[in-house]
Amino acid sequence: MERGLFGLVSGVDIFSGGIIRLQVAEAEVNNISIRFLDRKTGEPTKGKTKPETILRQLTTKKGQVYSMLQGKRDVDTVSTMGLMADVSIIPQPAGDAGKVDLVMNVVERPSGGFSAGGGISSGITSGPLSGLIGSFAYSHRNLFGRNQKLNISLERGQIDSIFRINYTDPWIEGDDKRTSRTIIIQNSRTPGTLVHGNQHDNSSLSIGRVTAGIEFSRPLRPKWSGTAGLIFQHAGARDEKGNPIIKDFYGSPLTASGKPYDDMLVAKFECVYTGSGDQGSSMFAFNMEQGLPVMPEWLFFNRVNARARKGVEIGPTRLLLSLSGGKVVGSFSPHEAFAIGGTNSVRGYEEGAVGSGRSYVVGSSEVSFPMLGPVEGVIFADYGHDLWSGPSVPGDPAGARYKPGSGYGYGFGIRVDSPLGPLRLEYAFNDRQAKRFHFGVGHRN
16 A cells, blocks of 8 residues: 555465465556546547547556556646646456556646737846837647647737747657657847947847757656757847848947858757756756858857756755856857846846856855745845956957946845746845846746
8 A cells, every 4th residue: 555556455364383375466457548528517528639649648557556656646747748627547447357447537628729918028128118028829739639739929029029939749759768849930039238238329239030940858867858959040130220230339240240140050959957846956957059050151159058056955044056157169149148147147237237258157146035925035146257258259249338247246135926936026236336126037047
């Protein structure tokens, strides 16, 4: 019973000499079937999901002794597919003695629909409404009944705009390593203020990107996962009227090629370790991108980035330490430089106000403590440095704007749990005697 095995001691024989023989009856899995139930009536109905799509998620197999603990894990696994509103396993006697048939009852959710919403862009730091974003999306979470996902979304702000088509097959058919495949097509326009800031004539520039690529992800070992992909990007800068530009107000180049747009084909590799999954647990991520000069004018570069996080419980409080860093070599677009400063970097500074360079390092420490219900308080300190690499970015955009290249910030704040993740309101001071509020949704990167 402690192991969750579905069986019983059916008899006891006592022999001379202190010998006891136990007769144990085990329930061997004879068959596993899927039964779809109607959401309203609870009666059996025809499902949209193919049964084999559900069955391959199960670790319980025919011929095994049925374990209720293993069955519960299978129920949780099917629930995390996001297709079912309710999942349960019902053992039933089989025709053969000592065997059991398993019936998995599932209630399907609606498979797709339209949605609309709004949000805030942390990359825009001026204007009363410039940070607001509206969104409209269509999603289908069960294409062809095989748990394949299709998302088509449009986000539009005063400056930001992103149109994205995303198709994901979370488990490629016939693969025993649980490899997923994602195809991405995206057309975006984002502010260029992180690296190039606002212009002296109060005009702004934006970065337009057209991206298409394919990625494959799979578990490597417990708590480790890997992703590899190939992505093409066509990117360049535009002025407020949407016209291509190749230099900013200071005369610094906005592309590596000197043309209105840079083209690049990027091979991507990422490896991620996650502890328990809780925000305070350990985490490590390593990302590498290699530009492939398939055509002579395409960019040739190598970019690496790493992030690490460690949480320690100290009584009712939690200490969270994080460190990130990266480096890029070769020919790359200036707007792709590492930007330091802001809500998810060094607090107390505006987004990208510490510096931008070919290399960077950012460290952070936080102490959080419970306050009232879902509200917790936090005290933090951040430090970032471009490792003296700002002048090596084409045109030295950080130097032209007198960014210091290094800086620290500290402060306090509150966090509130919500369905969207933690809502963060923080008040920070920096080493230049400036003060700033920061608002964010979700955990820091």
